[in-house]
């Protein structure tokens with residue numbers, strides 16, 4: 280019997296993409312016209328990915344930096360409507376849905392404004408910048424009946440679907456603990472983003488960037504490296520823990536922890552940022568119908584790691600499931616040895632104890648047959664597979680069919696909430712108590 284099985288898939292990137300696209304059927308509702316608000320790094324990726332879903336067309340872009348509006352016309356065509364004021368996009372009748380990829384402090388305001396203006400929303404993670412914003416977005420979603428997808432694409436991934444299926448089928452027995460991490464060791468990984476040479480008060484609508492954040496004089500680094508400042512971003516927890524929460528909640532069916540404790544520090548990237556570059560979080564998950572009580576440990580480290588490394592270990596009573604490039608399931612029989620503590624028994628007791636023990640566990644000869652049976656299964660996605668495409672496709676299908684998305688605002692807030700509490704715990708040096716059912720900070 281083979282001790283290891285691997286699902287070899289030889290699909291090329293191009294074939295995988297076209298096969299995915301071919302599965303899409305043209306909706307009877309016709310084209311979906313989208314606009315992007317915030318066309319920086321992720322907004323550009325979101326826009327390319329969304330417009331690869333058949334029948335989706337980009338018609339407008341809003342951004343507060345002129346260079347990105349000009350580039351929108353270079354990339355997506357000169358007929359694209361562009362503006363520095365996102366409200367002009369929301370006022371247009373020819374737009375069905377908006378992609379929101381601004382810095383975090385604008386997410387809730389623009390999402391709510393967009394739904395109130397009758398637009399469906401794909402909003403990047405974290406859904407909100409502050410815990411208090413969460414229920415307002417959920418209420419606007421319920422009131423308007425619009426579709427809203429939060430942009431943590433892992434929840435649409437076939438890798439996480441496989442992990443969920445294995446977990447639900449009892450592959451690792453009862454869940455005991457989960458560990459997950461995201462380590463990076465590069466300037467870009469640690470948010471040292473490039474600043475264009477033409478960043479001036481003329482090319483940037485500074486007040487519209489600041490929004491609800493405190494008024495400060497024009498300083499381009501605060502816009503182009505906004506993640507480094509608590510006024511606009513959500514630290515490593517809001518940026519990266521949130522992906523780990525959404526992925527883990529998707530696999531296990533968990534809705535959130537009851538206790539949150541985080542520590543860390545600013546160790547290396549002392550570039551004026553006011554958020555830590557190392558963060559460690561501990562979370563207690565209570566038992567629910569979906570899972571027993573378990574503990575979660577998360578880590579982000581911007582100093583460690585060769586390049587970038589992120590993954591999960593789900594530790595169960597019967598085995599361990601890891602998620603990295605794919606899913607790996609490993610099971611090993613538990614060892615049972617009397618251990619060194621018997622040496623503290625009397626000589627007579629040691630003799631009797633060992634006799635009884637050897638009767639129960641006869642010594643195995645050290646030959647080929649004595650090698651412990653080991654079981655490992657690996658599930659690797661096809662080359663070129665894109666969970667980001669699947670996440671946008673899920674959104675566009677919902678826009679057309681009005682059926683629920685995979686990551687609605689309640690799911691999105693249940694992932695963002697404990698990530699934001701990690702920041703509260705870190706900055707206020709305390710443990711936070713959270714009610715995951717009502718999504719409320721209770722202590």
Ligand SMILES: NC(=O)c1ccc[n+]([C@@H]2O[C@H](COP(=O)([O-])OP(=O)(O)OC[C@H]3O[C@@H](n4cnc5c(N)ncnc54)[C@H](O)[C@@H]3O)[C@@H](O)[C@H]2O)c1
Pocket residue numbers: 316317318319320321322341342343344347363365380381382383385403404405430431432487488490502503505518
């Ligand atoms: N899902 C993912 O894997 C993923 C990856 C990267 C980023 N993100 C998320 O995407 C969002 C954007 O991150 P990014 O890395 O693209 O940042 P970015 O700085 O590259 O882009 C942000 C853009 O928003 C614009 N902007 C700022 N305020 C605006 C406003 N009021 N109206 C319109 N535009 C405004 C900026 O000029 C910039 O072009 C963040 O919330 C981030 O967490 C998600």
